[in-house]
Structure formats: C-alpha cells, structure tokens
Amino acid sequence: MMIRYRNFFIIAIAALLMPLELQAQDNGVESLRQTGKAFAAVARKVSPSVVLIQVEREAEAAQVSPFGIPFGDGQQLPFGDDFFKRFFGDRFPDMPRFNEPGKKQPGRQRSVVGQGSGFVFAAAKPGKKTYILTNNHVVEGNDKISVKFLDGREFDATIKGTDPKSDIAVIEIDASGLPAIPIGDYSQLEVGEWVVAIGNPFGLSHTLTVGVVSAKGRTSLGINDYEDFIQTDAAINPGNSGGPLVNLDGEVVGMNTAIFSRSGGYMGIGFAIPINLVERIANQLIEKGEVVRGYLGIMIQPLTPDLAKSFDLSTDKGILVAQVTKNSPAEKAGLKPGDVILNFQGQPVSDTGEFRNRVAAEQPGSKVTFDIIRDGKQRTVSVSIDKLPDNKQAAQEESQASDKLGITVQSITAEVARQFDIKPGKGVIVTEVASGSVAMMAGISRGSVILEVNRKAVNSAAEFDQAVKSSANSKVLLLVRDDDVSRYVVLSWR
Structure with a gap:
C-alpha cells in the first residue's frame, strides 16, 4: 500500500512539473526570438546609412610571378593589394606588389579595383554635402571613389581629408538628406555588451555580424600610430574596413578597422576605432582640413620590473623617458632621458599608447604638468605643448645590445x-x-x-x-x- 501511494505521489509531482518545464522551454525560445528581433531592428535602422565603397586606380601591370596564389597575380586581387597585405600580411614575398618603392615593373597600365565600407556621419557643420567616414587605407591613393547605398543609389565621392596616423578618412558626395547613424557614448560601452558590425565583407553588400565587446583600450598593437581599439568577436573580414560597429540602440560606437588573423580571414578577434576618437578627428578634417595634435618631443617605453630595479625604483608604475628631442617642448622644460613619468595632468600613466593619445589630444599652446621621478626624487614639471610637426611620427622603439652578451x-x-x-x-x-x-x-x-x-x-x-x-x-x-x-x-x- 505504501509503495502504491509513493508511486502516485511521484507521478503527481511529475505531472505538476511538466508544464513548468515546457513553459521554461517556451520562455527560452521567446527570449531568443526577442534577441533576434533586436538585431533585426538594428539592421533596419542602420543599414540605410552604411555604404559600399568601391575604389579604382591605375597601376602598371606586373611581371608574372612563378609563385601562384588563389587570387592570381598581384594585379588581379579582387580587393586590391592594400587590402591583401593588411589582412594576409607579406606571406608571399615574391608576389608582385603595387606602388612598392624601387620595384615597379614595366608594362601597360590597368585598372585595379578595391572595396571597403563606410557610413554617413553627422558632422558638426555638414553644409550641403554629405560626409561619409571610412578608413584611410580604403581610399588612399585611388583615382576614383564611388559609394553605393542600400537602396541602390550610387554617387561619385571625393576625399575631404585623411589622417593616416589614425587610419581615418572623410569622403564627401554632392547629396543631402541622407540618413546619418546616431553617435553613441563610447564611455558607456562595457565589455561583454552586444555589438553589431555592418559592412561589405568580400564585396557582399550590407552584411550583418553579431558579437560582444571583448575588450576596450587596446593600444600598442602596431596597426596605427595612435591606437585605442575596441576588440570584438563580431566577424570582421576584408571589405568590412571603414564600416560601423553599433550597439543595440543602433548607435555607432566604433569604426571597424583590422583583424588579428593567421589565415587572412576571421579568427574571432577584430578591432574598431572608438567613435569618440573618430568623431574628433573627422570634425577637424571637415572644418580645418587637417588634424592638429599636441607634441612633447620625447620617446617613451614601458617601465618593466627589470628597468624599475635598474633605476632603484620602489615601483614599476609609470613610463620611462628614453629620448628627448633637441629644441622640443620637453627639452625646454628640462625633461631628460631616464626620467620616469608617474602621472599626466593629475592622472596616473602606465600605458605608453594611452599616454601618447592623451598628449596628442592636448591643444598646442596649452600648459600641462607631469609628476616625474629623477635620481630617486619626485618633482613636478610644467610643459607648454607644441603642435606635432608634419614630419614627426610616433616612433616604435627597438631593443639593441663583451662576450657575455654575445x-x-x-x-x-x-x-x-x-x-x-x-x-x-x-x-x-x-x-x-x-x-x-x-x-x-x-x-x-x-x-x-x-x-x-x-x-x-x-x-x-x-x-x-x-x-x-x-x-x-x-x-x-x-x-x-x-x-x-x-x-x-x-x-x-x-
């Protein structure tokens, strides 16, 4: 009798739980359905502002290389040589290259076509023209640029301004009333947040991919002179360059720029320039035709634990001054090689890339202060920022070095x-x-x-x-x- 009652009790509990399990499954499916609708809403909102950029230039036909590749010789790459090298690297050293100094091959001229992405930008003073943002490496050095919108409209475009140091470019078209993507707040973007990349990978117009923000503040990657990348696992491929990275509100938070890859295709790591940096540079290019950056005149390097010990420092926080340029603002202020910069304008510094960006953002003529350590003593130094000369590049330091050392x-x-x-x-x-x-x-x-x-x-x-x-x-x-x-x-x- 007890067994009969126990079995009845188990059956009754199972009958009660079954609807709850089915309801949970239904809720899970509904949650996924709502997530998909959110992505679809982003696509509807943003896609009309995204453009396919096609570029064309004249290049000399190269001699045929004995090393075959899937895309044919260097003159037949479907996305252009610059795109190939950016995503695949110099994996084929004997393959003919475009515009390689000292290695031009005689031959007839032929048109070379490349592709990329861009998006309509709400500039500070747009006037009667429409300004479109993209990467500098998409449009630089090309003779003809055209853009195509989702609705099929095509326009010839001209370059308004470029900034190779950040890989940002502004192109313009003679049209008005085109939809601009709303600008998001990069400072509110969080690691783990959903983001959507829209562009034209491999020429496939208006492709949407989804992922999350994997990291923020990626610097010193060697992609650009000035870096502060958003890292994302949203799929980015050749042709996505210059397209927008947007949040679920359909606001642009970054410009897709590069990938980390051993194969040339998507491997789960992509990089986008934060929209706050893009917007600041784009407005300067539109209003002034150039980007003005602050200049100190120092070479810096990370302060490693070994270096900290060698300088008898009790901390490895800060960055090390390796070189001071003659007649620079830094030299005039008394900065010397071996100084350790602890903070800049009252804020701690530890990353060389971040420090370079902060200096560059200062207006020429402004006064800034550093707390430094020299010979074990801390002091404050005031420097008047100058304008970065055109011929000054943010140099990347390289290490060099009796029998013991080899x-x-x-x-x-x-x-x-x-x-x-x-x-x-x-x-x-x-x-x-x-x-x-x-x-x-x-x-x-x-x-x-x-x-x-x-x-x-x-x-x-x-x-x-x-x-x-x-x-x-x-x-x-x-x-x-x-x-x-x-x-x-x-x-x-x-």
Whole structure:
C-alpha cells in the first residue's frame, strides 16, 4: 500500500512539473526570438546609412610571378593589394606588389579595383554635402571613389581629408538628406555588451555580424600610430574596413578597422576605432582640413620590473623617458632621458599608447604638468605643448645590445662611421651579434649604437667591456640608439 501511494505521489509531482518545464522551454525560445528581433531592428535602422565603397586606380601591370596564389597575380586581387597585405600580411614575398618603392615593373597600365565600407556621419557643420567616414587605407591613393547605398543609389565621392596616423578618412558626395547613424557614448560601452558590425565583407553588400565587446583600450598593437581599439568577436573580414560597429540602440560606437588573423580571414578577434576618437578627428578634417595634435618631443617605453630595479625604483608604475628631442617642448622644460613619468595632468600613466593619445589630444599652446621621478626624487614639471610637426611620427622603439652578451662592439671612428653611415662621436657600435645569444633574443642588431652602460656613458670599446665586466648580478642596463631612436634595455646572463 505504501509503495502504491509513493508511486502516485511521484507521478503527481511529475505531472505538476511538466508544464513548468515546457513553459521554461517556451520562455527560452521567446527570449531568443526577442534577441533576434533586436538585431533585426538594428539592421533596419542602420543599414540605410552604411555604404559600399568601391575604389579604382591605375597601376602598371606586373611581371608574372612563378609563385601562384588563389587570387592570381598581384594585379588581379579582387580587393586590391592594400587590402591583401593588411589582412594576409607579406606571406608571399615574391608576389608582385603595387606602388612598392624601387620595384615597379614595366608594362601597360590597368585598372585595379578595391572595396571597403563606410557610413554617413553627422558632422558638426555638414553644409550641403554629405560626409561619409571610412578608413584611410580604403581610399588612399585611388583615382576614383564611388559609394553605393542600400537602396541602390550610387554617387561619385571625393576625399575631404585623411589622417593616416589614425587610419581615418572623410569622403564627401554632392547629396543631402541622407540618413546619418546616431553617435553613441563610447564611455558607456562595457565589455561583454552586444555589438553589431555592418559592412561589405568580400564585396557582399550590407552584411550583418553579431558579437560582444571583448575588450576596450587596446593600444600598442602596431596597426596605427595612435591606437585605442575596441576588440570584438563580431566577424570582421576584408571589405568590412571603414564600416560601423553599433550597439543595440543602433548607435555607432566604433569604426571597424583590422583583424588579428593567421589565415587572412576571421579568427574571432577584430578591432574598431572608438567613435569618440573618430568623431574628433573627422570634425577637424571637415572644418580645418587637417588634424592638429599636441607634441612633447620625447620617446617613451614601458617601465618593466627589470628597468624599475635598474633605476632603484620602489615601483614599476609609470613610463620611462628614453629620448628627448633637441629644441622640443620637453627639452625646454628640462625633461631628460631616464626620467620616469608617474602621472599626466593629475592622472596616473602606465600605458605608453594611452599616454601618447592623451598628449596628442592636448591643444598646442596649452600648459600641462607631469609628476616625474629623477635620481630617486619626485618633482613636478610644467610643459607648454607644441603642435606635432608634419614630419614627426610616433616612433616604435627597438631593443639593441663583451662576450657575455654575445656581441662585438667597436669605437666609432671616422672610418667606422663612414662604413655604417652614422655620425662619429658618442657611444660604441655593434658590429656582430652571436646567434642564440641573449643579445639576439633581445632583438639586438648590427649597426646599433650603445650610448650608456648602467647610466654611465661609454665612448670606446674598452670602456664598454669594462662597464659590462663590472656589472653586478650578471645584469646590465643599456641605453641604445637605433635610427635616431633611443631606449633603455636590461640584459642579463648566467
């Protein structure tokens, strides 16, 4: 009897739970259905503002290469050579390239067509024209640019302004009343938030892909001179460049720019320029025709734990000044190589890319303050920001570096200076680097100039050897110059 009642009880409970399980399944399906409708709503709202950009230029026909690739030779790439190299890299070194200095091949002229994406921008003063934003690498160097909207309308476009340092360009068309995408608030964008990329991958017009914000503030990737990327796993492929990355409210939060890939296609990591940076640069290009950036005149590098110890610092927070340009605002203010910048305008600094962006955003003529550490003492320095000269590029430092280190150095005599095409004077020059040495692993190269060992100048091979031999703890701190760029390097051996 007890067994009969127990079985009845179990059956009754199961009967009661079954509707709840079915309801949960229905709720799950409905939730997915609503998510899909949200993406569809974004597509309806944003797609009319997104354009397919087609570019064309005249290029000399290259000689036929013996190395075949799936797209044919370098003159037949469906998205243009710039697109190919940006997404695939120089994986085919013997393949003919467009506009490669010193390697033009004789032959007849032929048209080369490329594609990308863009979106209508609500400029500060649009006037009677419509301004469209895209990447500089999409339109740079082309003879003809055209844009095509979702409804089939096509327009010829001209370049209003470009900024290669950030890879942002503004093109314009003679039309008005075209819908602009609302500008979102990048500061409110959160990691994990849904985002939608819309563009023309591989020429497939107005393709929508969905993902999340994987990270913010990605700098020092080596894609552009000035970087502050949104990382996303929304699929981005060749042809997406210049298209919008939007939130679920249909507001643009970034411009799709590049991908990380070993194959050339989507591998789950894409990068977009934040819309706050895009908007600031676009307005300058429209209103002034150029981008004005602040300039200090210093080369900087991360303050690693090894470098912090070498400078007898109790912290590895901050960034290290590796070089100060002559007659620059930094030199006039008294900044010196070896100074450690702790904060800028009262805000802590630890990332070199972020610091470069913050300086660039300052208006020329404005006064800024730094807290620095020099010789173990903290002090405040005030600097008057100048305008970044046109010929100044944000340099990327490279490390360089007795027998213990695996290098041979020479004093810089007049003959040596002529041999290596450098100026005679201070430092010693690296003439050989042993394979597999700590110097080689540190990236040291023949022709590098070593200026200091453990904060003391070395102007002969003998001085260099003595300084290395007297180093404690089998470790040296070097100040190295390569192509007029200096940085500190810590090398150690056992």
